[in-house]
Amino acid sequence: MSNEPKVNGRPFRLVGLPGDGIGPEVYASACQVLAVLQQGHGLRIELDEQLIGGAAVDATGDPLPQQTIDACRNADAALLGAVGGPEWDRNPAEQRPELGLLRIRSEFSLFCNLRPIVTHPALHAFSPIRAERLQRVDLMIVRELTGGSYFGKKWRDADQAEDVCRYTRPEVERVTRAAARIAQQRQGRITLVDKANVLETSRLWREVVHRVIGEEFPDVSVENMYVDAASMHLLTRPADFDVLLTENLFGDILSDEASMLCGSMGLLPSASLNEERFGLYEPVHGSAPDIAGQGLANPYAMLLSVAMMLRHSLDCPAEAALLEQCIYGCWSDGLLTRDLRPDGLTTAQVTEAVCERLSTPTAAQTGS
Numbered sequence: 001m002s003n004e005p006k007v008n009g010r011p012f013r014l015v016g017l018p019g020d021g022i023g024p025e026v027y028a029s030a031c032q033v034l035a036v037l038q039q040g041h042g043l044r045i046e047l048d049e050q051l052i053g054g055a056a057v058d059a060t061g062d063p064l065p066q067q068t069i070d071a072c073r074n075a076d077a078a079l080l081g082a083v084g085g086p087e088w089d090r091n092p093a094e095q096r097p098e099l100g101l102l103r104i105r106s107e108f109s110l111f112c113n114l115r116p117i118v119t120h121p122a123l124h125a126f127s128p129i130r131a132e133r134l135q136r137v138d139l140m141i142v143r144e145l146t147g148g149s150y151f152g153k154k155w156r157d158a159d160q161a162e163d164v165c166r167y168t169r170p171e172v173e174r175v176t177r178a179a180a181r182i183a184q185q186r187q188g189r190i191t192l193v194d195k196a197n198v199l200e201t202s203r204l205w206r207e208v209v210h211r212v213i214g215e216e217f218p219d220v221s222v223e224n225m226y227v228d229a230a231s232m233h234l235l236t237r238p239a240d241f242d243v244l245l246t247e248n249l250f251g252d253i254l255s256d257e258a259s260m261l262c263g264s265m266g267l268l269p270s271a272s273l274n275e276e277r278f279g280l281y282e283p284v285h286g287s288a289p290d291i292a293g294q295g296l297a298n299p300y301a302m303l304l305s306v307a308m309m310l311r312h313s314l315d316c317p318a319e320a321a322l323l324e325q326c327i328y329g330c331w332s333d334g335l336l337t338r339d340l341r342p343d344g345l346t347t348a349q350v351t352e353a354v355c356e357r358l359s360t361p362t363a364a365q366t367g368s
């Protein structure tokens with residue numbers, strides 16, 4: 001990922017991928033917020049809506065149609081709702097909605113997955129972790145997304161199975177640089193999580209990460225931590241982490257564990273980036289078929305994904321911070337959906353509240 005601004009005065013090209021279940025509902029919230037940012041904050045966005053997942057299977061027989069791929073090739077970023085649902089569960093493997101997601105990640109070499117984990121005092125009560133351990137938690141998990149055992153050679157016979165975990169130097173170098181650039185914008189501290197006492201791939205990671213950081217990022221520090229220890233420390237002293245860098249499988253597990261710090265799946269955004277800075281931005285949650293179509297979806301994860309897009313693909317850190325501030329203000333004022341409180345608001349009411357704060361920036365200061 002280069003540090004150069006990408007958009008250069010032309011409108012930002014965004015592909016919208018509503019998807020399935022609550023995907024289109026939280027996607028609609030994002031569109032409302034983007035409209036306010038365009039009207040009041042000078043953002044210029046060309047939005048091209050395309051199909052993915054079950055909706056794409058129904059329309060074309062393919063969970064990632066060529067037209068969607070072509071649209072993303074011409075775009076700066078894609079914003080995805082969610083994919084999947086019981087109506088497609090019996091489909092053959094090549095027509096499963098989730099395949100659309102896996103294919104877009106590999107089609108665009110989205111090797112760098114970012115999951116910010118930020119706790120907020122108004123939400124401490126919703127976490128299973130004690131409130132005193134949640135103070136000042138603000139960590140970024142950087143997970144390598146296109147290598148390791150998920151993509152290595154696999155085979156199985158009647159009595160044995162194997163998943164090969166393979167990493168190359170360039171794969172480790174590029175995600176290390178991405179993590180270091182993010183660390184430079186934060187506290188400058190990377191925790192490299194691995195299993196170097198047992199795994200050869202982890203020993204390669206250690207060698208490469210320390211060399212790249214030592215040679216290219218003198219202002220960034222790296223500490224090593226075994227994955228078993230990290231899984232404990234994430235729960236006992238989460239506020240000590242700044243940037244947590246790790247490989248695909250460890251990152252998958254640790255990022256779900258860390259999500260428990262925040263209180264609800266409906267609050268967690270993510271970004272997956274490639275070297276050209278194309279980014280796929282999406283909430284961490286799935287399509288929640290159990291609440292789809294009822295106006296109950298929590299849109300905050302999606303709106304925080306929009307903030308990540310403003311920061312990482314649009315070079316608009318001030319607008320990203322403003323949107324986050326509006327969201328945190330809503331949390332402080334108790335404006336939450338029903339996954340968090342029984343008398344909670346609807347998706348539309350929460351979206352309205354965020355838009356109102358965005359339109360009158362002094363209102364963004366309400367709450368903390």
Ligand code: NAD
Binds near residue numbers: 085297
């Ligand atoms: P899920 O995240 O969809 O739902 C888990 C639980 O959390 C449900 O009770 C749901 O109601 C609740 N929930 C999730 N997001 C919420 C939100 N924004 N607001 C309020 N409540 C919310 O996970 P699941 O039930 O295991 O999977 C459902 C479908 O989603 C499956 O088809 C799965 O394959 C798919 N899925 C897609 C993605 C993705 O698109 N990135 C990720 C995970 C799962």
